[in-house]
Amino acid sequence: MFLYILKKLGVVLPTFFGVTLVAFMFIRILPGDPVLLMAGERGMSEERHAELMTKFGFDKPVILQYGSYLVKLVTEGDFGTSIVTRKPVFDEFMTLFPATVELSLCAMIIAIFFGLPAGMIAATRRGSVFDHSVMTSALVGYSMPIFWWGLLLIIFFSGILGWTPVSGRISFLYYFEPVTGFMLIDSLLSGQEGAFASAVSHLILPAIVLGTIPLAVIARQTRSAMLEVLSEDYVRTARAKGLGPERVIGLHALRNAMIPVITVIGLQVGVLFAGAILTETIFSWPGIGKWMIDSISRRDYSAVQGGLLLIAAIIMIVNLVVDLLYGLINPQIRHTD
């Protein structure tokens, strides 16, 4: 197992440095000059422009900029300072990150809670009305543009029915200093009556919207994995031995079907971050997705490269954990991989 972990780390570290390079170059390849964008229509003199380029270090060759960025990153853990807000990128990221995690976790819980059983039942009742309904809904869910879906839910549940708040993380009536950054926990810790309920009601719609695509993917993946496993010899043998369907499916089939499903769930973390950008914008959710979009449009180099790097690191860690879990579920993997 130790060798297996080492092997996996051997892949992760070079990938991380590859990402630093891509993150650094990507934003610089985009046309647009952050200093000129700061001035807008007003513009600025050539001298002032040169002065600011020097001040932010953008006048040096890109490779030198990358070198000094990497040195600072590795030796001091310094992700740079935003040229717009003048605050350390890491601090900005960590302030907003819990909101994205909270939203993504809830979205994932919804996706797994509904996706797994839906896929399993669809597989066991292959060709039934339920199966067709699940697969059609999954296709629709997968194809729906997040922006449209979010607005539709807001108009229906918040606008017409008035069941949920339109956007935000909690009603402005409640105010407390963040402790963990997770609104559900902080609202409980605050002890203010109604704060937790308000936080939950604010979380429902964005979590559903963000969880829709992963739910569809998980349902489809679970169904196809189950179908494959159900046709295996050992399942037939188990049935022949007279085991009940709960034991056959719950014990023998599900565990084996879970291997590809877990991989898909791991991969969905990346999808969640991508979806969070749109979901956070629609629901005014103060997370890193919205922050990244703003930073890109302002060509805030430090914020974009730092943010990308941190997101990539998180996705890599999640995938590493998934790989390890994978090895844990299926011992064959760690011996042959």
Next chain:
Amino acid sequence: MRKTKNLIAAFCGATLLLASMNAGAAPKTLVFCSEGSPEGFNPAFYTAGTTFDASSRQIFDKLAMFKRGTTEIGPGLAEKWDVSADGKEYTFHLRKGVKFHTTKNFTPTRDFNADDVIFTFMRQFDTEHPFHKVGNASYEYFNGMSMPDLLKEIVKVDDYTVKFVLNRPEAPFIANLGMDFASIFSAEYADNMMKAGTPDVVDFEPVGTGPFQLVAYQKDAVIRYKANPDYWAGKAPIDNLVFAITPDASVRYQKLKAGECHIMPYPNPADLQSMEKDSDINLLRKEGLNVGYLAYNTQLAPFDNPKVRKALNMAINKEAIIDAVFQGAGKVAKNPIPPTIWSYNHDTVDDAYNPAETKKVLAREGVKDLKMKIWAMPVQRPYNPNARRMAELLQNDFAFVGVEVEIVSYEWGEYLKRSKDVKRDGAVLLGWTGDNGDPDNFLAVLLGCDGVGGANRSQWCHQPFEDLIQKAKVVADPAERTKLYERAQAVFKAEAPWATIAHSMVFQPVRKEVVDFKIDPFGGNVFYGVDLK
């Protein structure tokens, strides 16, 4: 014993009465669904209106301030000022008894005085000032308004008198001091923070003299303010102000409808009709302080000929543009300044839409088979919500008079840079939103000879026009300045370096319970003076 019982009863009664009185006077909280997060809380560092809404327009005051809802400048932290005969010395007499906010980091020991004015401006002006480089700051508006060239020195005459000495007379100077970058900071707070080794805190946890003080900011989520009880002009009618940051316009509208906020900026044009019908909402409107234009390159043939430019202007169907691009939320522009600015020339006659006349004039001037480029901005702006669409309509109009148009576009930063080029090929779609409500801020910046190769996108340097605007810069008498600017607009119209296209209409939906909210002509949101029913 009986006495004691009576006393207890009286005490309970009084407590109940007080409690019920308190319940009756529940604090009034106004919620504004703002469109984005502020970049920070020091308005001198930034140029975005979103940042000014969150900082200078609530937390700070300036020496001279615009009367709410107008471009009229009046006293602020300076009660009055004198201007020397040569127009180069401005002496400000400061208001006494003005308190700075008390926060968890700072309890002021003195009132606002001349030291605060000196600190505010010297921080931006003097590159050796201990605070100049704090926060890795750059002072783009201070530089953009040419303050470093304009200011010679700032002198403290006494605790309540400050003198600004200029290198040249500049009539719009007072209007400049009403701008957001001129927000007055506390020198005492800055000293305290410098001594504590945390000078940055001055910019992140702002202390001003304004009607509201910052309570908390949760990035991208919410900004909370409370009314300044000691505000020199009287406490604000509302007790708390909340900015609920809501980037999407459709969601802002849903929040407004649901009563989750009272006021929202920048509605979707498509929602205006439904807002108008909504019985809970008042849809306020005002002409924006902006102009959208098409700037010819007047240095390249055949656009160096005013008759050709005028002829092309006659080929443009502006009404169709207002309908298609602004969806009705705009007004045809005939002058290079918006009608909300003083000295707007109402007598100007716009070039009538007359394609037949265009063809005749072009033929007379020997212009045949003309091919030109029109530059379309890649971004949405109040003065031009869809430049690509506008360019397509212009392409169609010009095709009708035999002029072939190629539409080009670049990334926004590149667009701004390349369009400045004196040898630029093509006419540029661009616009301007006023900074200080002074005509000089449009006419000199966008059409003056100094702007050629810079903000003057038509590369137009016309001496009769230049003489008028330069004279208007140094004349103190507003009536005389008005006449000069009116004449300058007439010269502009005759020479037609631009096709003036539109001024946008600003729409601002507010809930019916909001009292006395006024649309700010500068595009900002000012909540002092606003009340709730």
